[in-house]
Every structure is written in C-alpha cells, then in structure tokens.
Amino acid sequence: MQDTGKNIIIAGVGGQGILLFSNLLSKYYMKLGYELKISDVIGLGQRGGGVESHFRYSTKPVLSPFIKAGDVDYLLSFEQTETLRYLHCLKEDGIVFSSTFELTTSSVNTRLEKDMPESKTELIKQSGKKTFIIDPEENKSPDFDISKMMNIVMLAIYAEFRGYSHEEMMQIVRESVPEKFVAGNLKAYEKGISIARAELTDI
Amino acid sequence: MKMMNGNEAVARGAFEAGVKVASGFPGTPSTEVMDYTQQRYPEIYCEWSTNEKVGLEVAIGASFAGYRSLAVMKTVGLHVAADALGGAAGSQINGGLVLVVGDDVGRIAGDDYNDVRHYGNMFNIPVLEPSDSQEAKDLMIRAFEISEEYSTPVILKITSVICKTTSAVAIDDNITYKVNCRQKYKVSFSKVIMTTMMMNAKGSEHPKLTKCFNDFPAHMRQLAADSNDFDINKLELNGKKIGVITAGTPYFYTKEVLPDASILKLGMVMPLPEKLIRQLAEHVEKLYVIEDGHDIMEKNIKDLGVKVIGKELFPKFPDMMRFTPDIIEEKLVPDAPKRTLMEGIPFRLPVSCAGCSHLFISQILRNHKIKAAADVTCGLIGCFPHMESYSLQKCMGSSIALAHGYNVATDHKEKFVGMIGDGGFWATGINGLMNLIFNDSQSTTIIVDNSCLAMTGGQHVASSEFGFNYKPENKLEIAKVCEAIGVKDIVTVDAYEFENLEKAILNAVKSETNSVVIVQKPCVTKFKLPKGDAYSIDQELCTQCRKCINIGCLAIESKKGTDGKVEIVINEDLCVGCGLCSTACKFDAINS
Missing domain, CATH: 3.30.70 (Alpha-Beta Plaits)
Structure with a gap:
C-alpha cells in the first residue's frame, strides 16, 4: 500500500543538528513528490533550550503546521529528557527513536528543581510504545564524533526502518553539508545503517 | 515550487513587488526577512537602522520619493516606531509603504505577547495576515498594491509560526527585478496638519491647502467595501452547524480539526468584509472566531452587531497564548481523547553560551553585591533566578535611564548601575546617557561591546566592523561618542582580563562623577573565537x-x-x- 504520509516530531537541544536533520529529510520526501510542512520551533535553543521540529509529509496538502497531540507517528529524539516531553503526542501505534544522551537541564544544575528519580531510559521503554534506543557511548567511533553527528546516525536508522534508499539519502547528505564535513557525515551514516541492521529487529 | 519559510517568502515577495528600499531593526521572529532580502536580492537597498523608529522613517521618506519601501521589525519594535506610523497613517502615500511586523504568538521566542493588529484599529490602517509561506509571498505583493491604491501604509502581520514554518511556494524563475516607482503627490503632511487646515482655517478651500488633504476615512470605507470581493478573503460554505471566521495559521488548525465547518478565511483582517461575515452568519447555526492573540477581530465583528462566540469559549491573552489544533479539538469536538504531558520533567532555563563576556560582568556584580539593571541583551539571562545578578530589566535601551531614575530618587546614595549591550546602546540607550549627563547625574553605565546584536543572531550595529553598508571610516566608536556626550570617566577593558575588569567596575561605581565602563569581547558564537584549552x-x-x-x-x-x-x-x-x-x-x- 502506498504511504500517504506521516507526522514526525524531531526533538532535542540546541546544537544537535535538528534543523539539518529535518532539512535532509525534507529533500528526500520532496524527491518522492510529497507535500510538506515543517515547523521549527526554536525557542532559545542556542542557549541550552529545547528544540522541536514538527515534520509532516503527505500526498494531500498539509494543513496545520503543528501536529496535534495523539497524531504523531514517529518521535525521533536526540536527548532523552526531551523524548519524555513528547511521548504523550504519539499515536497508539506510534514509534519512538531516542538517544540515551542527556543534557542536564539548567533548572536541575542550579537546584531550582529536582531531577526525576527514575531512569529516563526506563521511562521511555515503559511508555507502552514501540521504542528503539540508541546509546551514543556504546557506538563511539574513531572515524567521527557521535556527540555531534547523532542526527546523521539517526537519519540512517530511520531510513533503514522505513526501507528507504540509503544511496539517495547519502547523496542528499553529500549535496547538503559543507565539503569538509562530508566524509565524517558519511561514516556516521554508515554507522547508523549497521546499528539499525543489528538491532532494528527488536521493533 | 521551492521550500521556503515565511521570512524567506516575504523577502521573495519584496523582490517581486519591486521594492527599492528595505529598512528596519532586528527582532525575533522577523529578523530573517531582512537577512534574506539582503543576501538574495542585491538590487534592493537594505539597511539595519539604529532603531525601529528610524527604520520606519527611512521607509516613509523613500515612499514619499515614489518608491516601494518596506520596514521590518517585531511588534515590540513597532511600539518604538509608533509615533512615526501615526504620522504616516492618514497621510498621502506615493510609493507603496508596507510594514512587515513579527508577532511572537505563543511567546515562542520569549516576548510578552503583543498583537500588532491593535495598530490597525488605532491608526485606521489595513492589516494583512498570511497563513503559510505561499500567502506570505503573495500578500507581500498585495500589500503594496493596496497601499498605493488606497493611499495608506499597510501592515503585513507575520507570526513566529509563519516565520519558522517551511512549506512550498510557487516561484517563477523568469521574474526579473523591476523597480516600482510611482509619483502622485508633491506634498504629504501628517493627517494632523491636513485636518487642522481643513477644519479650522478660514479659506481652507484654497487649492494649496486642499491638495494636502487626504480623505483617509473615505479610503478606508472604500477598502472595506471592496474587501468583500477580494480573493484573499475566502468564504468556504460547507456544513450549516459550525461557522468559523479565522485568519493566519489558525485557519489550518480549524480546517484540520473541523473539516465540515463553513469558514471565512481572511487574508486582510482589517478592515473587515462585512457582507461576507453576514453571509456566513446567516448560513450557520453557530459562528465562532478563531484568532491568535488578542480578541481583535472578535470585537470588530461584534461591533458590526453580528453574534459570534469567541473568548467566552476560548480564553484569550494572558490565559491563552496561541491557538493550537488541540485547543480547538478540546472545545469543539465532542469526546476528543485527552492527552497529558508526563509529570515532573524538568524545564530548561536559558543559559549563556560558554565564554560570553556577559558571564564575567554578571559574576563581578554578584560577587560585590552591586545593584544593577540589565537591558534587552544576552546578558538579561543574568536576571534569571539561578544567577540573580540583576534586579531590574525592562525594554530595549532602557537600563541607563532606569539606573539614573533610581539614583536621583535615592539621592545618589546607592549607586545603581545600568548594564547595556552595544545594540541597545545605539538603539535608544544613547538617549539615556545624554539625558543623565545634562541632568547632572552621577550614574555608572557598563556598555558591553561584542561587535554585534548577538541575541538575534549577530546583525551589525553602528560600532561593528561589518555590515550591509559598512565602510571603516563610518564605524562609530562607543568610547569617542561617550566622550563627546560629556561622560567624565571612561574605561575600556577586555572582558577576559578578570582582575582588570573587576577593578574597572569597582572604580566606576566608587567614582564621584558619571562613568562608563566599556567591556570588549566579540560575541563568541557569532565570531567563532578560537578556543583555549578546556578546563x-x-x-x-x-x-x-x-x-x-x-x-x-x-x-x-x-x-x-x-x-x-x-x-x-x-x-x-x-x-x-x-x-x-x-x-x-x-x-x-x-x-x-
């Protein structure tokens, strides 16, 4: 059956390359001829704030730029506190892809509030949704800096999960990132493929 | 088709409309309108002016010369420029004059929520509002046509959602830039002058006077009547149960949540198309107004004597910041499932970038318990409860005068310090400094010279060493200007020389006279300064x-x-x- 469209929330904190991620993904869907609306709600991202991108593609014109809570098919998150913020937005059969990376919030750092006592990774796993957890520590590589390129790793994992052409996706990466970063980004992409192939069977 | 966010689309619209002059002042969410215009369309003269009022005055002057002109700012900036707008509203327009104003609906970028449409009511001028990028481009062009045809400035209201949402825009690559020039009136005085002459002076029928007169209420009545036939106001008659009058992105929220509703979607939210509103009111059982921000359309519609449901059902500012599809569903869709955020997730307060010069100043003020006012600058993060370096913070450019006011009220017994960024200093802070000098005040001012407007992404200011129209000989020196104004005690110090900076601030505070400490360090984020070894x-x-x-x-x-x-x-x-x-x-x- 043809895919008529999906609603995706991409979440994380400033500096994780969320805008690049949604930009790369939008180029892939444009090539496939989908209609798109992408809303990048930046907030004070550069200064340690949360970043969320609402990404919608469809065979029909996309209406609302924001995805209603309960309508999210995929949550792709690069920071696990941020993952928790959007779990309630997922559809019953929605799927979570989350990094275990965590940037302690400034409110917890300065003891304005207490951190959650539970393990955030466990909270995500127990959400009742299908989850795919990626631990950047376990996947460190000498070839690229995973702390900066989790977005590209995630892009590969998502592409593998959806059965998309890695060749085309890598071509988009090549055309979109500055030349001096291409090699590192492609290494990150390949790492994403291998993580996905080894572990996606869980979903 | 090209993917564009709202800011890009507005810039494209300016190009297609043949705009000659673009001026204004940076402010989230609409800063990029100017950035894109300058980068992509070099044919258009662009300037970041010293503040919004100056920016609008530049555009008014260019419009009088007969050329299409645009001024860009955020809504809080229009408060600064409101006097200039009042002068232009109701007077004759030569070249089209459009204000692109960014409303931070939902306080997504952190403003208190202002609604630019109030200016439409106050000054009796039209307001257009797009609901996606395609409309942002189209309405930009339309705004110039309306401005010229009805001889009025026009506000194009864009929101943080429009500015930050990317969608497809039909672009004809064959369109080339054609400057649009139009000459009509040889004089154009503010409506205050014209109406004074018309109403009070004997012999006011003299042609030299009548040519100044602009019957602006008649233009607005004509525009209101014509707006019933404007294609930018769309009446979609569907089901009879629910009717909605809406504009901007709430139009799409409504379409998604209430697919069967009859909708009047307004591209021009002011003045209102009365006939279309009555037509929809007669067609449906219940009529709602769904608008972001304040209840402005709602009040204007109720003034027409049409019964609509608005804030009775949807509480407005400050109880609700902006519409979302979720809010409409909750109120108008029976049995909609309720979904709630997980409890206890810690929130993220903004913090400064590592190495920011503001951190050094905040630290010294806190260590020595110096009372100080912050300005609108990255340094305002020092007001947040985890830092508590500042006890007062108001609008852009205010801190110098705030400190002066505090000091005269306390007979200069406590030295209250004003900290201001270079952007705020040039914008309006310089007036505060001149004011305290000639009023013989002994305040201390800390000016943070980071060579750009850091908060909005690093736009240039008068003392930057770059900029759209930059020439080294025109760079203004903060220290020289302070000296010329008459500041007695001026010290310039590098932010990273902690002990020197501490000494300079303490000496300035102890000084018997007025004093300025200029703290230099280029913005670490904008200028990507070389890193030292990590600690x-x-x-x-x-x-x-x-x-x-x-x-x-x-x-x-x-x-x-x-x-x-x-x-x-x-x-x-x-x-x-x-x-x-x-x-x-x-x-x-x-x-x-």
Missing part, C-alpha cells in the same frame, strides 16, 4: 558547592556518573577555555 574539575577536590554552576555557563553541568553519584563536570566540547569558572572555585578544583 576540567578535579572530583577529589570538588565539594559540590556549585559556585561554578551559578555562573550560568552552558558548559558546566551536574551529571549522574555510572555509579549513580552526582558529579559537577565541564563539557569539554562546549568549554572555550575562558577560565571564569576557575576564578569562582574556592577549592582550586578547576584547572585547564
């Missing part, structure tokens, strides 16, 4: 007193180690090696 915390020596965390640096965080024990650590990717944290540590635990 780290010796966990053996660290007592977790958190003095270093309270600096407010993005690179310092508390983290649970693998054994579950909390440690204070410095993120070496983020640390720039400025060393401020090591000065805060009493236990010598922080070293590079």
Whole structure:
C-alpha cells in the first residue's frame, strides 16, 4: 500500500543538528513528490533550550503546521529528557527513536528543581510504545564524533526502518553539508545503517 | 515550487513587488526577512537602522520619493516606531509603504505577547495576515498594491509560526527585478496638519491647502467595501452547524480539526468584509472566531452587531497564548481523547553560551553585591533566578535611564548601575546617557561591546566592523561618542582580563562623577573565537558547592556518573577555555 504520509516530531537541544536533520529529510520526501510542512520551533535553543521540529509529509496538502497531540507517528529524539516531553503526542501505534544522551537541564544544575528519580531510559521503554534506543557511548567511533553527528546516525536508522534508499539519502547528505564535513557525515551514516541492521529487529 | 519559510517568502515577495528600499531593526521572529532580502536580492537597498523608529522613517521618506519601501521589525519594535506610523497613517502615500511586523504568538521566542493588529484599529490602517509561506509571498505583493491604491501604509502581520514554518511556494524563475516607482503627490503632511487646515482655517478651500488633504476615512470605507470581493478573503460554505471566521495559521488548525465547518478565511483582517461575515452568519447555526492573540477581530465583528462566540469559549491573552489544533479539538469536538504531558520533567532555563563576556560582568556584580539593571541583551539571562545578578530589566535601551531614575530618587546614595549591550546602546540607550549627563547625574553605565546584536543572531550595529553598508571610516566608536556626550570617566577593558575588569567596575561605581565602563569581547558564537584549552574539575577536590554552576555557563553541568553519584563536570566540547569558572572555585578544583 502506498504511504500517504506521516507526522514526525524531531526533538532535542540546541546544537544537535535538528534543523539539518529535518532539512535532509525534507529533500528526500520532496524527491518522492510529497507535500510538506515543517515547523521549527526554536525557542532559545542556542542557549541550552529545547528544540522541536514538527515534520509532516503527505500526498494531500498539509494543513496545520503543528501536529496535534495523539497524531504523531514517529518521535525521533536526540536527548532523552526531551523524548519524555513528547511521548504523550504519539499515536497508539506510534514509534519512538531516542538517544540515551542527556543534557542536564539548567533548572536541575542550579537546584531550582529536582531531577526525576527514575531512569529516563526506563521511562521511555515503559511508555507502552514501540521504542528503539540508541546509546551514543556504546557506538563511539574513531572515524567521527557521535556527540555531534547523532542526527546523521539517526537519519540512517530511520531510513533503514522505513526501507528507504540509503544511496539517495547519502547523496542528499553529500549535496547538503559543507565539503569538509562530508566524509565524517558519511561514516556516521554508515554507522547508523549497521546499528539499525543489528538491532532494528527488536521493533 | 521551492521550500521556503515565511521570512524567506516575504523577502521573495519584496523582490517581486519591486521594492527599492528595505529598512528596519532586528527582532525575533522577523529578523530573517531582512537577512534574506539582503543576501538574495542585491538590487534592493537594505539597511539595519539604529532603531525601529528610524527604520520606519527611512521607509516613509523613500515612499514619499515614489518608491516601494518596506520596514521590518517585531511588534515590540513597532511600539518604538509608533509615533512615526501615526504620522504616516492618514497621510498621502506615493510609493507603496508596507510594514512587515513579527508577532511572537505563543511567546515562542520569549516576548510578552503583543498583537500588532491593535495598530490597525488605532491608526485606521489595513492589516494583512498570511497563513503559510505561499500567502506570505503573495500578500507581500498585495500589500503594496493596496497601499498605493488606497493611499495608506499597510501592515503585513507575520507570526513566529509563519516565520519558522517551511512549506512550498510557487516561484517563477523568469521574474526579473523591476523597480516600482510611482509619483502622485508633491506634498504629504501628517493627517494632523491636513485636518487642522481643513477644519479650522478660514479659506481652507484654497487649492494649496486642499491638495494636502487626504480623505483617509473615505479610503478606508472604500477598502472595506471592496474587501468583500477580494480573493484573499475566502468564504468556504460547507456544513450549516459550525461557522468559523479565522485568519493566519489558525485557519489550518480549524480546517484540520473541523473539516465540515463553513469558514471565512481572511487574508486582510482589517478592515473587515462585512457582507461576507453576514453571509456566513446567516448560513450557520453557530459562528465562532478563531484568532491568535488578542480578541481583535472578535470585537470588530461584534461591533458590526453580528453574534459570534469567541473568548467566552476560548480564553484569550494572558490565559491563552496561541491557538493550537488541540485547543480547538478540546472545545469543539465532542469526546476528543485527552492527552497529558508526563509529570515532573524538568524545564530548561536559558543559559549563556560558554565564554560570553556577559558571564564575567554578571559574576563581578554578584560577587560585590552591586545593584544593577540589565537591558534587552544576552546578558538579561543574568536576571534569571539561578544567577540573580540583576534586579531590574525592562525594554530595549532602557537600563541607563532606569539606573539614573533610581539614583536621583535615592539621592545618589546607592549607586545603581545600568548594564547595556552595544545594540541597545545605539538603539535608544544613547538617549539615556545624554539625558543623565545634562541632568547632572552621577550614574555608572557598563556598555558591553561584542561587535554585534548577538541575541538575534549577530546583525551589525553602528560600532561593528561589518555590515550591509559598512565602510571603516563610518564605524562609530562607543568610547569617542561617550566622550563627546560629556561622560567624565571612561574605561575600556577586555572582558577576559578578570582582575582588570573587576577593578574597572569597582572604580566606576566608587567614582564621584558619571562613568562608563566599556567591556570588549566579540560575541563568541557569532565570531567563532578560537578556543583555549578546556578546563576540567578535579572530583577529589570538588565539594559540590556549585559556585561554578551559578555562573550560568552552558558548559558546566551536574551529571549522574555510572555509579549513580552526582558529579559537577565541564563539557569539554562546549568549554572555550575562558577560565571564569576557575576564578569562582574556592577549592582550586578547576584547572585547564
């Protein structure tokens, strides 16, 4: 059956390359001829704030730029506190892809509030949704800096999960990132493929 | 088709409309309108003016010369420029004059929520509002046509949602730039002058006077009547149960949640198309108004005597910041499932970039318990409860006059300090400095010279060494200007020379006369300064007193180690090696 469209929330904190991620993904869907609306709600991202991108593609014109809570098919998150913020937005059969990376919030750092006592990774796993957890520590590589390129790793994992052409996706990466970063980004992409192939069977 | 966000689309619209002059002042969410115009369409003269009022006056002058002109600013900036708008509203327009104004609906970028449409009511001028990028481009062009045809300035209201949402725009690559020039009136005085002459002066029928007169109420009545036939106002008659009058992105929220509703979607929210409104009111059982922000359309519609449901059902500002599809569903769709956010997720307060010069100043003010006002600058983060370096913070450019007011009221017994960024200083802060000099005040001012408007992404200011129209000989020097204004005691110091900076601030505060400390360090984020060696915390020596965390640096965080024990650590990717944290540590635990 043809895919008529999906609603995706991409979440994380400033500096994780969320805008690049949604930009790369939008180029892939444009090539496939989908209609798109992408809303990048930046907030004070550069200064340690949360970043969320609402990404919608469809065979029909996309209406609302924001995805209603309960309508999210995929949550792709690069920071696990941020993952928790959007779990309630997922559809019953929605799927979570989350990094275990965590940037302690400034409110917890300065003891304005207490951190959650539970393990955030466990909270995500127990959400009742299908989850795919990626631990950047376990996947460190000498070839690229995973702390900066989790977005590209995630892009590969998502592409593998959806059965998309890695060749085309890598071509988009090549055309979109500055030349001096291409090699590192492609290494990150390949790492994403291998993580996905080894572990996606869980979903 | 090209993917564009709202800001890009507005810039494209300016190009297609043949705009000659674009001026204004940076402000989230609409800053990029100017950035894109300058980068992509070099045919258009662009300038970041010293403030919004100057920017609008430049555009008014260019419009009088017969050329299409645009002024861009955020709504809080239009408060600064409102006097200029009042002068232009109701007077004759030669070249089209459009104000592109960014409303931060939902306080997504952090403003208190203002609604630019109030100016439409106050000055009796049209307001257009797009609902996606395609309309942002189209309405930009339309705004110029309306401005010229009805001889009025026009406001194009864009919101943080429009500005930050990317969607497809039909672009004809064959369109070339054609400057649009139009000459009509040889004089154009503010409506105050014309109406005074028309109403009070004997012999006011003299042609030299009548040619100044502009019957602006008649133009607006004509525009209101014509707007019933405008294709930018769309009446979609569907089901008879629910009717909605809406504009902007709430149109799409409505379409998604209420697919069967009959909708009047307004591209021009002011003046209102009365006939279309009555037509929809007669067609449906219940009529709602769904508009972001304040209840402005709602009041105007109720003034027509049409019964609509608005804030009775949807509480407005300050109870609700902006519409979402969820809010409409909750109120108008029976049995909609309720979904709630997980409890206890900690929130993210903004913190400064690692190595920011503001951190040094905040730290010194706090260490010495110096009372100070912050301005609209990255340094305002020092007002947040984790830092508490400042006790007062208001609008852009205000801190110098705030401090002066405090000092005269307390007979200069407590020295209240004003801290201001270079952007705020040139915008309006310089007036505060002149004011305190000739009023014989002894205030202390700290001016943070980071060579750009850092908060909005690094646009140039009068003292920057770059800019759209930059020439080295035209660069203004903050120190020289302060000297010329008459400041007695001026010191310039590098932010990273902590001891010198501390001495300079303490001396300035102790000084018997008025004083200025200029703190120099280019913005670390904008200018990507070379990094020094990262610092780290010796966990053996660290007592977790958190003095270093309270600096407010993005690179310092508390983290649970693998054994579950909390440690204070410095993120070496983020640390720039400025060393401020090591000065805060009493236990010598922080070293590079």
